[in-house]
Amino acid sequence: MKTALIQHAIQGSAKETIAKTVSLIHQASSQGAELVVLQELHQDRYFCINEDVECFDLASNWEADIAFWSGIAKENKIVLVTSLFEKRSAGLYHNTAVVFEKDGTVAGKYRKMHIPDDPGFYEKFYFTPGDMGYNPIQTSVGKLGVLVCWDQWYPEAARLMALKGAEMLIYPTAIGWFDEDTEDEKKRQCDAWETIQRGHAIANGLPVISVNRIGKEADNHNVLDGIRFWGNSFACGPQGEIIVRASHDQEEVLIVDVDLERGEHVRRIWPFLRDRRIETYGDLTKRFCD
Numbered sequence: 001m002k003t004a005l006i007q008h009a010i011q012g013s014a015k016e017t018i019a020k021t022v023s024l025i026h027q028a029s030s031q032g033a034e035l036v037v038l039q040e041l042h043q044d045r046y047f048c049i050n051e052d053v054e055c056f057d058l059a060s061n062w063e064a065d066i067a068f069w070s071g072i073a074k075e076n077k078i079v080l081v082t083s084l085f086e087k088r089s090a091g092l093y094h095n096t097a098v099v100f101e102k103d104g105t106v107a108g109k110y111r112k113m114h115i116p117d118d119p120g121f122y123e124k125f126y127f128t129p130g131d132m133g134y135n136p137i138q139t140s141v142g143k144l145g146v147l148v149c150w151d152q153w154y155p156e157a158a159r160l161m162a163l164k165g166a167e168m169l170i171y172p173t174a175i176g177w178f179d180e181d182t183e184d185e186k187k188r189q190c191d192a193w194e195t196i197q198r199g200h201a202i203a204n205g206l207p208v209i210s211v212n213r214i215g216k217e218a219d220n221h222n223v224l225d226g227i228r229f230w231g232n233s234f235a236c237g238p239q240g241e242i243i244v245r246a247s248h249d250q251e252e253v254l255i256v257d258v259d260l261e262r263g264e265h266v267r268r269i270w271p272f273l274r275d276r277r278i279e280t281y282g283d284l285t286k287r288f289c290d
Contacts, residue, residue: 001018001141004028004271007246007253008234009215014044014058017157022072024253027267028065029076033254034102035141037081037231040149040174041095049149050123050219059087066098066106074104075179079139083145083172086111088128097146097172099137108137112148113157118218120178120227123150134160135238142260147204149173152197152210156284162204162273167260173212176229190248198240205238205267214249238266 006024011017018129021042022027028036041047043065066085073080079102095112111130115123125259127163134157136143145166161169175193177186194210201208211233218226234245235256246252267273283289 001034001258001260002032003037003209003235003256003258004031004033004037005115005209005211005233005235005244005246005256007211007214007231007254008039009229010045010217016070019045024251025072025078026074026079027130028253028255029078031253033078033255034141035079035081035144035258036076037170037209037211038083038172040083040164040172040209041085042172042213043084043085045217045220046172046174046213046227046229047124047220048123049120049217051122052220055126056087056093059085059093059155062225067099070100070104070106070132073100073102077102079107079141079144081144081170081172083148087127092128093126093132095123095148096130097148099139099146102140107139108135108146110135110148112139112151114150116150128196134164136166137165140224144185145169147171149175152193152200155196155200155203157202160199161205166204166206167263168258169197169204169208171197171210173210173233174229175212176227179212179216179225179228186230190232194232194234198236198242201236201238202240202270203272205263205270207235207237207243207260207263209235211259214251238263239270258270 025188049203071084080100086094098109099107101107115132117124213229214231216228231248235243244256
């Protein structure tokens with residue numbers, strides 16, 4: 001299955017950024033992509049760099065956003081994985097991945113479960129944790145285990161998607177480093193980010209798609225220097241092998257052939273699911289084993 005990973009920076013405005021994303025989707029479609037995956041919160045800047053109540057207005061077009069990306073999926077005849085700011089009700093917002101079918105219908109959605117709260121990543125101020133569980137989304141190209149960014153650090157989330165029949169794990173992402181970090185620290189962070197996701201591929205016998213943004217984005221109140229998103233979007237196979245990897249600073253449309261059937265072969269030679277000792281895992285539901 002031809003899959004496109006679209007990595008780019010924000011433009012001068014949300015309107016310009018969306019136009020850029022659409023142009024890259026057209027490019028991916030023209031190259032035969034059936035599945036297109038976008039980066040986290042791709043419509044505008046990563047507003048969670050600071051806490052600002054006015055940023056909740058960015059979710060006010062939720063219904064219009066759904067209609068717009070539905071049209072893009074239908075126009076390009078692709079399954080499209082988007083990442084949107086959902087206004088569920090007054091004072092109740094989610095970081096939500098919406099998956100569209102080739103005919104523009106909504107195949108399903110996933111509300112981000114793990115919500116970070118770190119300097120420059122103040123997501124707990126904006127997002128309520130998801131309440132839809134870890135459920136793969138059935139599409140015409142396969143059963144997609146869609147998770148979002150901070151979820152990628154949690155093996156439990158990947159495992160539950162696999163146990164429910166996901167054929168692929170997908171992570172729209174917005175992650176970067178701070179310019180003042182040392183080069184060694186930057187490398188350690190980026191390597192850890194990639195390694196843990198490749199580990200999810202290996203542990204579950206599934207391909208993984210991870211799409212990150214690039215470019216430096218500043219705090220709109222000029223309190224923080226900003227985040228330089230490190231790109232490095234990648235796809236790996238069910239043994240964690242890298243199939244394709246983007247640069248850390250260039251706009252790219254990566255087209256990759258993902259073999260969903262290979263997971264069956266890998267699980268036969270590495271039957272990790274068979275050998276799980278589920279009767280011994282009860283403590284996993286505890287916060288900590290004191």
